[in-house]
Amino acid sequence: MATLHVLNKAAAWTDCEPLLGPGDAVLLIEDGVYAARQPLSVDVPIRALDPDVQARGLSGQLAPNVELASFDDFVALVVSHDRVVTWSQ
Amino acid sequence: MGLWGLLYCRRHYASLLAVVVSIAVHGAPYASAAARTALGFVESALRLGHRVHRVFFFHDAVLLAADSVVAPQDEQDMQAGWVRLQQTQGIELALCIANALKRGMLDEEARRRYGKPAATVHAAFTVVGLGQLIEAMMQSDRFVTFAG
Amino acid sequence: MAKRILFLLNRAPYGSSYALEALESVLVAALFDQQVSVLFKGAGLHQLLKGQDGAAVGQRTVGKMLGALPEYGVAGLFVCAPSAARLGLTEGDFCLPVTLLDHDGQRRIINEQDIVTG
Numbered sequence: 001m002a003t004l005h006v007l008n009k010a011a012a013w014t015d016c017e018p019l020l021g022p023g024d025a026v027l028l029i030e031d032g033v034y035a036a037r038q039p040l041s042v043d044v045p046i047r048a049l050d051p052d053v054q055a056r057g058l059s060g061q062l063a064p065n066v067e068l069a070s071f072d073d074f075v076a077l078v079v080s081h082d083r084v085v086t087w088s089q
Numbered sequence: 090m091g092l093w094g095l096l097y098c099r100r101h102y103a104s105l106l107a108v109v110v111s112i113a114v115h116g117a118p119y120a121s122a123a124a125r126t127a128l129g130f131v132e133s134a135l136r137l138g139h140r141v142h143r144v145f146f147f148h149d150a151v152l153l154a155a156d157s158v159v160a161p162q163d164e165q166d167m168q169a170g171w172v173r174l175q176q177t178q179g180i181e182l183a184l185c186i187a188n189a190l191k192r193g194m195l196d197e198e199a200r201r202r203y204g205k206p207a208a209t210v211h212a213a214f215t216v217v218g219l220g221q222l223i224e225a226m227m228q229s230d231r232f233v234t235f236a237g
Numbered sequence: 238m239a240k241r242i243l244f245l246l247n248r249a250p251y252g253s254s255y256a257l258e259a260l261e262s263v264l265v266a267a268l269f270d271q272q273v274s275v276l277f278k279g280a281g282l283h284q285l286l287k288g289q290d291g292a293a294v295g296q297r298t299v300g301k302m303l304g305a306l307p308e309y310g311v312a313g314l315f316v317c318a319p320s321a322a323r324l325g326l327t328e329g330d331f332c333l334p335v336t337l338l339d340h341d342g343q344r345r346i347i348n349e350q351d352i353v354t355g
Contacts, residue, residue, distance in 0.1 A: 006233070008122070008123075008126075008235075008236055029126055030121075030122045030126060031122075049126070051129070052122075052126075070133075071129040071130055071132070071133035072133045072136070072137060074129075074130055074133065075130060075133045075134045075137055075139065076137075078110070078231050078233055079106070079108050079139070079231065083231075083232075084231065084232070084233045084234070086233070086234040086235070086236050087236075088236035088237065
């Protein structure tokens with residue numbers, strides 16, 4: 001039973017990271033994309049919302065295991081996981 | 090096909106199935122990006138053939154519905170994007186009544202009941218009870234919260 | 238069919254209306270006979286402190302409202318144990334009985350839900 005974790009603040013990574021499990025995925029949005037400036041060493045797929053990455057001047061500067069995601073990808077991630085947890089602050 | 094292949098297929102086909110989605114927007118317009126991100130999400134969901142049952146504005150997010158906003162000319166008019174979705178696709182834009190009233194967001198009925206000088210909510214938005222948030226959860230396959 | 242809904246509460250009370258408004262949605266979910274649980278994390282643990290008096294700042298008392306949750310049929314009242322340790326809080330500090338969960342326990346609870354929201 002997989003969970004999509006959506007982070008809209010970089011600091012939320014410390015709350016989210018210990019709760020990641022097999023089948024989960026992470027999507028970084030808004031100020032959450034800054035979390036990907038550091039290496040994020042976890043076993044789950046990590047995506048970052050492309051417009052938010054571009055706006056913040058972070059294109060090409062994200063950790064190598066972080067893939068960009070479009071809004072269509074965001075929707076596909078929501079549909080392909082059983083639930084969504086939003087991490088803020 | 091190995092385990093990963095099977096898992097990939099499960100994911101792939103799930104993304105092709107149409108589902109019913111509702112969302113809650115929690116973050117205030119301008120103090121957060123919640124309403125903007127949520128709009129991009131809903132537009133994509135509809136384009137991909139999913140059904141959006143209800144958009145529920147909660148906390149300071151109810152301020153998005155202010156009838157008298159004038160968007161800066163050099164910025165995306167966020168409210169206009171939502172209004173267009175309601176008018177062209179019939180997406181329900183619901184404001185939590187308890188959160189709306191105390192922030193001065195009144196529809197015509199509330200204006201009359203409380204004797205206030207003007208209704209302040211744009212006609213594309215409806216003011217509803219919190220029960221409609223829970224009903225949206227009950228009626229939807231997926232529920233996403235856009236935090237402040 | 239009732240949904241399993243987990244409310245993840247991570248804001249302190251009184252500094253904003255956030256905690257109170259979130260709590261109102263928890264109560265309504267319970268009134269609608271959903272299977273409601275609450276997980277307090279981080280600053281949200283302060284909602285549970287004993288001896289609160291919201292009247293001192295012209296607000297309702299969040300701790301007192303939380304006390305009603307068991308009557309409303311809210312089955313799961315969970316607290317993030319690492320958050321409690323970091324804040325120096327123990328069960329004796331809380332105004333109602335809660336279950337402390339480590340990270341594994343929280344992951345297990347989240348994986349049982351249909352919906353997780355704030």
